[in-house]
Amino acid sequence: MANIVASVNVSHVPAIGAAWDNGKKNDPYWQPVFDGFDFSKKWIAELKPDVIILVYNDHASAFDATIIPTFALGCAPEFPPADEGWGPRPVPTVIGHPVMASHIAQSVILDEFDLTIINRMDVDHGLTVPLTLMFGQPAEWPCRIIPLAVNVVQFPPPTGNRCWNLGKALRRAVESYPEDLRVVIFGTGGMSHQLQGPRAGLINKEWDQQFLDSLAADGQTARAIPFIEYVRETGSEGIEMVMWLIARGALDDKVREVYRFYHVPCSNTALGHLILENASFSK
Amino acid sequence: MANIVASVNVSHVPAIGAAWDNGKKNDPYWQPVFDGFDFSKKWIAELKPDVIILVYNDHASAFDATIIPTFALGCAPEFPPADEGWGPRPVPTVIGHPVMASHIAQSVILDEFDLTIINRMDVDHGLTVPLTLMFGQPAEWPCRIIPLAVNVVQFPPPTGNRCWNLGKALRRAVESYPEDLRVVIFGTGGMSHQLQGPRAGLINKEWDQQFLDSLAADGQTARAIPFIEYVRETGSEGIEMVMWLIARGALDDKVREVYRFYHVPCSNTALGHLILENASFSK
Amino acid sequence: MSDDTVRKEPIEGFDDVPGTTLFDAQRARQGYHVNMFCMSLMKAENRAEFKADEEKYLRKWPLTEEQRKAILGRNWQRMIELGGNIYYLSKLFSTDGKSFQYVAATMTGLTQEQYAQMMLDGGRPIDGNRSKSEWQARGSK
Amino acid sequence: MSDDTVRKEPIEGFDDVPGTTLFDAQRARQGYHVNMFCMSLMKAENRAEFKADEEKYLRKWPLTEEQRKAILGRNWQRMIELGGNIYYLSKLFSTDGKSFQYVAATMTGLTQEQYAQMMLDGGRPIDGNRSKSEWQARGSK
Ligand SMILES: [Fe+3]
Ligand SMILES: [Fe+3]
Numbered sequence: 001m002a003n004i005v006a007s008v009n010v011s012h013v014p015a016i017g018a019a020w021d022n023g024k025k026n027d028p029y030w031q032p033v034f035d036g037f038d039f040s041k042k043w044i045a046e047l048k049p050d051v052i053i054l055v056y057n058d059h060a061s062a063f064d065a066t067i068i069p070t071f072a073l074g075c076a077p078e079f080p081p082a083d084e085g086w087g088p089r090p091v092p093t094v095i096g097h098p099v100m101a102s103h104i105a106q107s108v109i110l111d112e113f114d115l116t117i118i119n120r121m122d123v124d125h126g127l128t129v130p131l132t133l134m135f136g137q138p139a140e141w142p143c144r145i146i147p148l149a150v151n152v153v154q155f156p157p158p159t160g161n162r163c164w165n166l167g168k169a170l171r172r173a174v175e176s177y178p179e180d181l182r183v184v185i186f187g188t189g190g191m192s193h194q195l196q197g198p199r200a201g202l203i204n205k206e207w208d209q210q211f212l213d214s215l216a217a218d219g220q221t222a223r224a225i226p227f228i229e230y231v232r233e234t235g236s237e238g239i240e241m242v243m244w245l246i247a248r249g250a251l252d253d254k255v256r257e258v259y260r261f262y263h264v265p266c267s268n269t270a271l272g273h274l275i276l277e278n279a280s281f282s283k
Numbered sequence: 284m285a286n287i288v289a290s291v292n293v294s295h296v297p298a299i300g301a302a303w304d305n306g307k308k309n310d311p312y313w314q315p316v317f318d319g320f321d322f323s324k325k326w327i328a329e330l331k332p333d334v335i336i337l338v339y340n341d342h343a344s345a346f347d348a349t350i351i352p353t354f355a356l357g358c359a360p361e362f363p364p365a366d367e368g369w370g371p372r373p374v375p376t377v378i379g380h381p382v383m384a385s386h387i388a389q390s391v392i393l394d395e396f397d398l399t400i401i402n403r404m405d406v407d408h409g410l411t412v413p414l415t416l417m418f419g420q421p422a423e424w425p426c427r428i429i430p431l432a433v434n435v436v437q438f439p440p441p442t443g444n445r446c447w448n449l450g451k452a453l454r455r456a457v458e459s460y461p462e463d464l465r466v467v468i469f470g471t472g473g474m475s476h477q478l479q480g481p482r483a484g485l486i487n488k489e490w491d492q493q494f495l496d497s498l499a500a501d502g503q504t505a506r507a508i509p510f511i512e513y514v515r516e517t518g519s520e521g522i523e524m525v526m527w528l529i530a531r532g533a534l535d536d537k538v539r540e541v542y543r544f545y546h547v548p549c550s551n552t553a554l555g556h557l558i559l560e561n562a563s564f565s566k
Numbered sequence: 567m568s569d570d571t572v573r574k575e576p577i578e579g580f581d582d583v584p585g586t587t588l589f590d591a592q593r594a595r596q597g598y599h600v601n602m603f604c605m606s607l608m609k610a611e612n613r614a615e616f617k618a619d620e621e622k623y624l625r626k627w628p629l630t631e632e633q634r635k636a637i638l639g640r641n642w643q644r645m646i647e648l649g650g651n652i653y654y655l656s657k658l659f660s661t662d663g664k665s666f667q668y669v670a671a672t673m674t675g676l677t678q679e680q681y682a683q684m685m686l687d688g689g690r691p692i693d694g695n696r697s698k699s700e701w702q703a704r705g706s707k
Numbered sequence: 708m709s710d711d712t713v714r715k716e717p718i719e720g721f722d723d724v725p726g727t728t729l730f731d732a733q734r735a736r737q738g739y740h741v742n743m744f745c746m747s748l749m750k751a752e753n754r755a756e757f758k759a760d761e762e763k764y765l766r767k768w769p770l771t772e773e774q775r776k777a778i779l780g781r782n783w784q785r786m787i788e789l790g791g792n793i794y795y796l797s798k799l800f801s802t803d804g805k806s807f808q809y810v811a812a813t814m815t816g817l818t819q820e821q822y823a824q825m826m827l828d829g830g831r832p833i834d835g836n837r838s839k840s841e842w843q844a845r846g847s848k
Contacts, residue, residue: 014797014807015806015807015808018806021323038341042426059746059794059797060742060746060794060795060797060798061676061749064742064743064746065402065735065739065742065743065746065795066401066402066403066743067350067352067355067399067400067403068399068400068401068402069350069352069397069399070392070399072350072396073384075591075595083750083751084749084797084798084801085748085749085750085754085797085798085799085800085802086801086802086804087751098591098595099592100563102590102591105591106438106590106591109353109439109440109441110439110442111446112399112441112444112740113397114352114354114397114440114441114445115353115397116350116351116353116355116397116784117351117437117591118349118350118351119348119349119350119351119594119598120349120350128724130483132545144714153730153792153794154400154730154731154732154735154792155389155729155730155731155732156389156392156393156731157392158392158395158397159393159395161395162395162397163499165395172443172444179790188596192830192833194727194811194812195793195807195811196727196728196784196787196793196811196814197726197727197728197784197787197815198725198726198784198813198814198815198816199724199726199727199815199831199836200726200811200812200815200822200831201811201812201815201826201830201831201832202830202831202836203823203826203829203830203831203832203833204833205829206833207833228719228720228721228724231721231724231727231729232720232723232724232837232838233805233833233837234727235727236727236729236730237793256606264826264830265827265829265830265831266827267806267807267808267826268807268811268826268830269807270830276339277752297656297666298665298666298667308602342650342653342666343601343604343605343653343654343657344608344665345600347601347605348594348598348601348602348605348654349602358732358736365608366608366609366610366661367608367656367660368607368613368656368657368658368660368661369660369663370610371663381732381736382733384733385731385733385736386732388732389731389732400732402735402739432582436589436651436653437589437590437591437630438588438589438590438591439590452580452624454606459570472664472675475692476641476668476691477585477586477670478642478652478669478670479587479642479646479652479670479673480585480586480587480643480646480673480674480688481584481585481643481673481674481675482583482584482585482586482674482695483585483670483673483681483690484670484671484674484681484684484685484689484690485689485690485692485695486685486688486690486691487692488688489692490692511578511579511580511583514583514586514588515579515582515696515697516581516692519586519587519588519589520652527643537661545600547685547688547689548686548688550665550667550685550687551666551670551685551689553689556579565582565645
């Protein structure tokens with residue numbers, strides 16, 4: 001049977017991708033950001049996941065204003081990098097896992113999640129920046145990736161509680177998959193940031209750390225945070241953090257905090273990064 | 284406040300639209316079908332709904348194989364008839380209610396339904412045939428229509444129980460809308476039919492009548508029917524009946540059966556039609 | 567990658583329903599290009615192009631040879647077996663000016679007249695058609 | 708039809724958050740064509756066409772005069788107020804070779820240098836920026 005053994009939570013700031021792609025990774029501004037992932041690169045290279053379920057949000061790239069799915073699972077064989085206005089990022093095409101993705105889709109729909117199935121999709125910085133941070137620049141991404149796109153752009157996003165429960169359903173789906181596969185789930189986006197209006201540039205370190213603390217504990221405090229609190233305390237784009245709850249919901253109640261990194265600023269954003277392993281998991 | 288006062292359940296066989304559009308409505312084969320809606324036309328003309336929430340399934344018309352939403356709510360200002368391969372049906376464009384539809388979308392997402400919002404969509408026979416049956420051939424449809432498209436084409440469809448609960452959430456959404464509007468909900472598709480394979484042409488009158496009986500009572504028996512029973516007893520396309528459960532879930536526990544009509548054959552299909560009014564509603 | 571053609575998770579009881587193909591995700595993958603080809607026929611200009619030269623038009627989709635043959639030969643049952651879904655296929659038979667009833671009949675082994683008469687007589691009865699064992703008992707395939 | 712510009716259902720507490728526009732369904736309707744225009748810039752050929760003649764290119768979308776002016780003048784805050792969303796707008800400012808930080812800074816009343824320095828210093832603090840009353844108390848708009 002397949003198993004979700006750990007979660008990787010990480011911001012997916014587009015400027016990180018631009019810095020990497022334009023050879024600025026050793027600039028004084030960017031070096032601390034990339035250095036913050038040295039441990040993580042080693043950790044995931046040793047863990048060797050077979051599949052990553054990558055929870056992210058599309059930033060008006062694959063989906064335009066004509067269609068806004070709350071939860072969209074990528075079941076395609078591959079997902080090319082999107083052209084977000086400056087040409088596609090020079091990163092490998094993401095190779096999916098159509099059979100496992102379809103199994104997951106079936107399982108969570110039967111569990112009464114109202115999924116949208118996607119059989120063709122370009123993936124934007126929300127999905128590719130976390131891969132760059134965790135894997136650098138390989139010729140091919142080292143494992144199969146199942147994208148799960150969550151609407152956090154147009155109000156209302158799914159509630160934190162719904163996201164948490166989807167995580168639980170994903171876990172059941174993975175554990176009912178007959179092949180022995182090691183799965184890691186990524187929750188991306190966040191942390192505090194606001195990209196618009198006179199309040200742009202808002203950062204709330206204390207709140208962000210409390211959120212990380214809650215996830216590293218049982219997550220129940222984070223799960224109950226209402227939309228208005230994300231907006232008020234973490235900025236209009238801080239709502240992306242509900243996606244971390246999907247990843248947390250997919251883990252054991254008890255987890256081990258393996259690594260934490262927090263850095264300000266990253267363009268307009270507080271970069272947060274947290275690796276959790278299931279308490280029940282031993283390498 | 285707005286109110287759902289009644290449900291109209293009706294098959295949406297494409298051949299009905301073709302018969303009407305090609306002037307065959309008085310042919311001996313078709314006349315009994317259209318006569319079966321004489322009462323219904325009068326009933327709805329007297330009821331004068333302001334808005335219809337029309338639950339139907341897209342038959343690979345608006346959505347192709349690249350994207351399959353489980354529940355998709357139409358929030359566009361208008362919805363043109365789709366070209367299903369023989370040109371669009373010569374029927375009026377469907378006028379939506381973007382403000383109310385957005386209110387409903389917001390409400391049901393906050394109620395933890397994972398809706399897909401649609402801002403542009405052509406509507407196929409699944410939506411237009413019920414309108415023809417209920418309203419004939421007016422220059423414009425007599426009220427605004429909010430389409431709700433349900434995936435019943437690719438397994439798995441939403442469960443009957445999920446559909447029922449979505450009905451309940453739709454009701455809450457409508458009742459929290461500030462304008463005084465009379466709303467009727469349509470559940471379309473069904474009844475027993477199979478359009479493919481050596482078992483094509485299957486009809487199960489007894490089962491269909493029991494389904495109608497359950498909806499006219501409290502609906503709880505119908506709500507619990509598993510997917511395999513629909514397929515086995517009513518044919519591979521009989522699963523469309525889960526959409527009737529959305530309409531039933533949106534009503535009072537107690538309803539009045541106002542009208543029932545059942546006719547075989549309609550092309551490959553058993554045509555079923557049931558009008559229910561909330562027990563709490565008086566005209 | 568895992569074998570994509572065998573359903574790993576038989577739907578409980580489904581495989582016992584006779585004469586019926588379940589359009590699940592694996593079928594949808596198998597028939598993806600068949601179905602996307604059919605969708606293209608929702609535009610009048612594409613229908614015209616297809617009618618002018620079917621073989622040439624079909625080259626736009628990476629179909630298997632079996633799928634190509636089934637489409638050109640209008641073998642509806644075979645298209646279903648190769649991952650086509652009846653609602654997608656309806657764009658093709660509508661382009662041909664055929665009806666759902668015409669196409670359904672071709673899959674049953676009955677003539678058009680026999681099928682139409684069966685429907686007029688109340689349709690295919692459920693008794694005897696619930697399970698494969700019922701079909702075997704009466705010698706159907 | 709009901710008035711489409713006034714939000715009927717204020718999100719509990721949201722209207723008290725200062726300097727922030729909620730991109731909800733009504734904003735999305737208001738800015739639909741602004742956002743769809745931006746999406747068109749995801750193709751290199753469209754970017755070239757837009758750069759060659761912005762006014763002409765914009766005529767493809769039924770924009771309001773205010774929206775048109777805000778786009779041509781790259782008034783990002785105004786685009787947000789008229790229903791644009793920052794992720795859609797990013798296709799426009801990426802076409803211009805501008806960054807999220809550049810655009811965010813223009814909305815704050817700070818210079819680029821001041822904004823960049825504020826971020827280096829740890830960002831805009833949350834204290835004093837939670838509510839409109841806090842803004843009024845310190846005389847911000
Ligand atoms: Fe993001
Ligand atoms: Fe149908």
